[in-house]
Amino acid sequence: MSASERRQSVRTGVVWSAVREVLGSTDRAPQAGIVDIGGGTGGFAVPLAELGHHVQVIDPSPDALAALDRRARESGVADRVTGQQGDLGDLAGLVEAGSVDLVLCHGVLEVVDDPAAALAAIAGVLRPGGHLSLLVAQRHAAVVARAMAGHFQAARDLLDAGTPSGHPGRAGHRFTRDELEPLLAGAGLETTSVHAVRVFADLVPGSLLDLEPGATAALVALEQAVSTRPEYFPLATQLHVLARA
Secondary structure (H helix, E strand, O other): OOOHHHHHHHHHHHHHHHHHHHHHHHHOOOOOOEEEEOOOOOOHHHHHOOOOOOOEEEEEEEHHHHHHHHHHOOOOOOHHEEEEEEEHHHHHOOHHHHOOEEEEEEEHHHHOOOOHHHHHHHHEEEEEEEEEEEEEEEEHHHHHHHOOOHHHHHHHHHHHOOOOOOOOOOOOOOOHHHHHHHHHHHHOEEEEEEEEEEEEEEOOOHHHHHHOHHHHHHHHHHHHHHHHHHHHHHHHOOEEEEOOO
Protein backbone atom coordinates (compact mmCIF):
# COMPACT_ATOMS: atom_id res chain seq x y z
CA MET A 1 0.00 0.00 0.00
CA SER A 2 1.39 3.42 -0.99
CA ALA A 3 1.65 6.34 1.41
CA SER A 4 -1.33 8.06 -0.22
CA GLU A 5 -3.39 4.87 -0.01
CA ARG A 6 -2.54 4.50 3.67
CA ARG A 7 -3.58 8.07 4.37
CA GLN A 8 -6.81 7.60 2.42
CA SER A 9 -7.70 4.44 4.33
CA VAL A 10 -7.23 6.27 7.61
CA ARG A 11 -9.38 9.18 6.50
CA THR A 12 -12.23 7.22 4.92
CA GLY A 13 -12.29 3.92 6.79
CA VAL A 14 -15.09 4.95 9.15
CA VAL A 15 -17.24 6.20 6.27
CA TRP A 16 -16.66 3.07 4.21
CA SER A 17 -17.66 0.81 7.06
CA ALA A 18 -20.92 2.70 7.60
CA VAL A 19 -21.78 2.81 3.90
CA ARG A 20 -21.15 -0.91 3.43
CA GLU A 21 -23.28 -1.70 6.46
CA VAL A 22 -26.25 0.29 5.20
CA LEU A 23 -25.94 -1.25 1.74
CA GLY A 24 -26.02 -4.68 3.31
CA SER A 25 -29.35 -3.80 4.90
CA THR A 26 -31.12 -2.63 1.74
CA ASP A 27 -33.68 -4.95 0.22
CA ARG A 28 -32.14 -4.32 -3.21
CA ALA A 29 -28.65 -5.51 -2.34
CA PRO A 30 -26.35 -6.46 -3.97
CA GLN A 31 -27.45 -4.21 -6.85
CA ALA A 32 -28.51 -0.98 -5.22
CA GLY A 33 -29.07 2.18 -7.21
CA ILE A 34 -26.70 4.87 -5.92
CA VAL A 35 -26.27 8.56 -6.73
CA ASP A 36 -22.95 10.16 -5.76
CA ILE A 37 -23.30 13.94 -5.71
CA GLY A 38 -19.95 15.63 -6.26
CA GLY A 39 -18.38 12.20 -6.66
CA GLY A 40 -15.52 13.55 -8.75
CA THR A 41 -13.11 10.95 -10.08
CA GLY A 42 -14.90 8.01 -8.47
CA GLY A 43 -13.17 7.44 -5.15
CA PHE A 44 -16.39 5.94 -3.82
CA ALA A 45 -18.29 5.26 -7.04
CA VAL A 46 -15.84 2.83 -8.62
CA PRO A 47 -15.33 0.63 -5.53
CA LEU A 48 -19.11 0.55 -5.03
CA ALA A 49 -19.56 -0.53 -8.63
CA GLU A 50 -16.96 -3.23 -8.05
CA LEU A 51 -19.27 -4.54 -5.32
CA GLY A 52 -22.05 -4.88 -7.90
CA HIS A 53 -23.97 -1.63 -7.41
CA HIS A 54 -25.03 0.84 -10.10
CA VAL A 55 -23.68 4.34 -9.44
CA GLN A 56 -24.60 7.64 -11.07
CA VAL A 57 -22.02 10.37 -10.38
CA ILE A 58 -23.12 13.98 -10.65
CA ASP A 59 -20.25 16.46 -10.68
CA PRO A 60 -19.74 19.95 -12.14
CA SER A 61 -16.20 19.25 -13.41
CA PRO A 62 -15.79 17.82 -16.94
CA ASP A 63 -12.19 16.89 -16.11
CA ALA A 64 -13.27 14.94 -13.04
CA LEU A 65 -15.94 13.11 -15.04
CA ALA A 66 -13.39 12.21 -17.73
CA ALA A 67 -11.11 10.80 -15.04
CA LEU A 68 -14.08 8.90 -13.60
CA ASP A 69 -14.77 7.33 -16.99
CA ARG A 70 -11.14 6.23 -17.35
CA ARG A 71 -11.06 4.83 -13.84
CA ALA A 72 -14.30 2.91 -14.35
CA ARG A 73 -13.08 1.41 -17.63
CA GLU A 74 -9.74 0.43 -16.15
CA SER A 75 -11.56 -1.27 -13.26
CA GLY A 76 -13.95 -3.10 -15.58
CA VAL A 77 -17.10 -1.46 -14.22
CA ALA A 78 -17.90 1.07 -16.94
CA ASP A 79 -21.30 -0.58 -17.42
CA ARG A 80 -22.21 0.18 -13.79
CA VAL A 81 -20.90 3.76 -13.50
CA THR A 82 -22.34 6.78 -15.30
CA GLY A 83 -21.23 10.38 -15.00
CA GLN A 84 -23.34 13.49 -15.58
CA GLN A 85 -22.29 17.10 -15.39
CA GLY A 86 -24.23 19.06 -12.81
CA ASP A 87 -24.46 19.84 -9.14
CA LEU A 88 -26.84 19.44 -6.24
CA GLY A 89 -29.10 22.16 -7.62
CA ASP A 90 -29.65 20.07 -10.76
CA LEU A 91 -30.55 16.89 -8.89
CA ALA A 92 -34.30 16.91 -9.52
CA GLY A 93 -33.75 17.24 -13.26
CA LEU A 94 -31.13 14.49 -13.46
CA VAL A 95 -32.59 11.79 -11.19
CA GLU A 96 -36.10 10.39 -11.16
CA ALA A 97 -38.06 11.13 -8.00
CA GLY A 98 -38.24 8.28 -5.50
CA SER A 99 -35.90 6.04 -7.48
CA VAL A 100 -32.64 5.83 -5.52
CA ASP A 101 -31.57 3.46 -2.74
CA LEU A 102 -28.60 5.50 -1.53
CA VAL A 103 -27.37 9.06 -2.09
CA LEU A 104 -23.80 9.98 -1.22
CA CYS A 105 -23.36 13.65 -0.41
CA HIS A 106 -19.78 13.96 0.77
CA GLY A 107 -18.20 17.39 1.14
CA VAL A 108 -20.97 19.13 -0.78
CA LEU A 109 -23.49 20.48 1.74
CA GLU A 110 -20.86 22.91 3.02
CA VAL A 111 -20.81 24.89 -0.23
CA VAL A 112 -24.50 25.15 -1.14
CA ASP A 113 -26.35 28.38 -0.43
CA ASP A 114 -29.36 26.69 1.18
CA PRO A 115 -28.53 23.43 2.99
CA ALA A 116 -32.16 22.84 3.97
CA ALA A 117 -33.34 23.05 0.36
CA ALA A 118 -30.47 20.81 -0.75
CA LEU A 119 -31.45 18.11 1.74
CA ALA A 120 -35.07 18.37 0.63
CA ALA A 121 -33.96 17.79 -2.97
CA ILE A 122 -32.02 14.69 -1.89
CA ALA A 123 -35.01 13.37 0.04
CA GLY A 124 -37.07 13.77 -3.11
CA VAL A 125 -35.02 11.28 -5.14
CA LEU A 126 -34.79 8.62 -2.41
CA ARG A 127 -37.22 5.73 -2.49
CA PRO A 128 -39.10 5.06 0.77
CA GLY A 129 -36.57 3.47 3.11
CA GLY A 130 -33.65 4.74 1.03
CA HIS A 131 -30.62 6.23 2.75
CA LEU A 132 -28.47 9.34 2.64
CA SER A 133 -24.76 9.18 3.45
CA LEU A 134 -23.87 12.74 4.44
CA LEU A 135 -20.27 13.79 5.15
CA VAL A 136 -19.71 17.36 6.30
CA ALA A 137 -16.99 19.51 7.84
CA GLN A 138 -17.41 19.79 11.61
CA ARG A 139 -17.32 23.29 13.04
CA HIS A 140 -15.48 22.85 16.34
CA ALA A 141 -12.45 21.20 14.73
CA ALA A 142 -12.36 23.91 12.06
CA VAL A 143 -12.26 26.58 14.75
CA VAL A 144 -9.31 24.85 16.44
CA ALA A 145 -7.47 24.41 13.13
CA ARG A 146 -7.76 28.11 12.29
CA ALA A 147 -6.62 29.16 15.74
CA MET A 148 -3.61 26.83 15.61
CA ALA A 149 -2.67 28.38 12.26
CA GLY A 150 -2.75 31.85 13.82
CA HIS A 151 -5.99 32.95 12.16
CA PHE A 152 -7.64 34.01 15.38
CA GLN A 153 -10.30 36.32 13.95
CA ALA A 154 -11.31 33.70 11.40
CA ALA A 155 -11.61 31.18 14.23
CA ARG A 156 -13.83 33.56 16.19
CA ASP A 157 -16.02 34.30 13.19
CA LEU A 158 -16.46 30.62 12.45
CA LEU A 159 -17.24 29.93 16.10
CA ASP A 160 -20.04 32.49 16.12
CA ALA A 161 -21.49 32.16 12.63
CA GLY A 162 -20.61 28.73 11.26
CA THR A 163 -19.21 30.31 8.09
CA PRO A 164 -15.75 31.94 7.68
CA SER A 165 -16.02 35.74 7.62
CA GLY A 166 -15.96 37.43 4.26
CA HIS A 167 -16.73 34.24 2.36
CA PRO A 168 -20.29 33.14 3.15
CA GLY A 169 -21.38 30.23 1.00
CA ARG A 170 -18.27 30.11 -1.18
CA ALA A 171 -15.86 29.17 1.60
CA GLY A 172 -18.41 26.86 3.11
CA HIS A 173 -20.63 26.20 6.07
CA ARG A 174 -19.38 24.18 9.00
CA PHE A 175 -21.80 22.08 11.02
CA THR A 176 -22.26 20.56 14.45
CA ARG A 177 -24.26 17.45 15.22
CA ASP A 178 -26.91 19.55 16.94
CA GLU A 179 -27.39 21.55 13.74
CA LEU A 180 -27.48 18.60 11.37
CA GLU A 181 -30.24 16.52 12.91
CA PRO A 182 -32.93 19.27 12.76
CA LEU A 183 -31.91 20.05 9.17
CA LEU A 184 -32.37 16.41 8.21
CA ALA A 185 -35.66 16.13 10.07
CA GLY A 186 -36.94 19.21 8.27
CA ALA A 187 -36.31 17.44 4.97
CA GLY A 188 -38.22 14.38 6.16
CA LEU A 189 -35.08 12.32 6.81
CA GLU A 190 -34.57 10.30 9.98
CA THR A 191 -31.04 10.26 11.38
CA THR A 192 -30.02 6.66 12.04
CA SER A 193 -26.36 7.08 13.00
CA VAL A 194 -23.66 9.70 13.43
CA HIS A 195 -19.93 9.02 13.21
CA ALA A 196 -16.90 11.10 14.08
CA VAL A 197 -14.45 11.04 11.17
CA ARG A 198 -10.75 11.96 11.25
CA VAL A 199 -10.52 12.53 14.98
CA PHE A 200 -6.80 11.70 14.99
CA ALA A 201 -5.95 11.17 11.31
CA ASP A 202 -5.17 14.81 10.56
CA LEU A 203 -2.95 15.11 13.64
CA VAL A 204 -0.73 12.09 13.04
CA PRO A 205 2.35 12.79 10.87
CA GLY A 206 2.38 10.81 7.64
CA SER A 207 5.99 9.85 8.32
CA LEU A 208 4.84 7.89 11.36
CA LEU A 209 2.55 5.75 9.23
CA ASP A 210 5.40 5.17 6.79
CA LEU A 211 7.97 4.15 9.39
CA GLU A 212 6.04 2.23 12.04
CA PRO A 213 4.93 -1.29 11.00
CA GLY A 214 1.23 -1.75 11.64
CA ALA A 215 0.68 1.94 12.43
CA THR A 216 -1.93 2.45 9.72
CA ALA A 217 -4.04 -0.51 10.82
CA ALA A 218 -3.79 0.57 14.45
CA LEU A 219 -4.83 4.13 13.62
CA VAL A 220 -7.78 2.91 11.53
CA ALA A 221 -8.87 0.74 14.46
CA LEU A 222 -8.57 3.70 16.84
CA GLU A 223 -10.65 5.90 14.53
CA GLN A 224 -13.30 3.17 14.41
CA ALA A 225 -13.26 2.82 18.19
CA VAL A 226 -14.05 6.50 18.84
CA SER A 227 -16.30 7.09 15.83
CA THR A 228 -19.56 6.50 17.71
CA ARG A 229 -18.56 8.07 21.02
CA PRO A 230 -20.33 11.44 21.35
CA GLU A 231 -17.54 12.99 23.41
CA TYR A 232 -15.27 12.78 20.35
CA PHE A 233 -17.69 14.43 17.90
CA PRO A 234 -16.41 17.97 18.65
CA LEU A 235 -12.84 16.81 17.90
CA ALA A 236 -13.65 15.30 14.51
CA THR A 237 -12.65 17.06 11.31
CA GLN A 238 -15.82 15.67 9.72
CA LEU A 239 -19.14 14.18 10.76
CA HIS A 240 -20.69 11.31 8.86
CA VAL A 241 -24.45 10.96 9.17
CA LEU A 242 -26.65 8.20 7.84
CA ALA A 243 -30.30 9.14 7.44
CA ARG A 244 -33.33 7.25 6.13
CA ALA A 245 -36.19 8.51 4.00
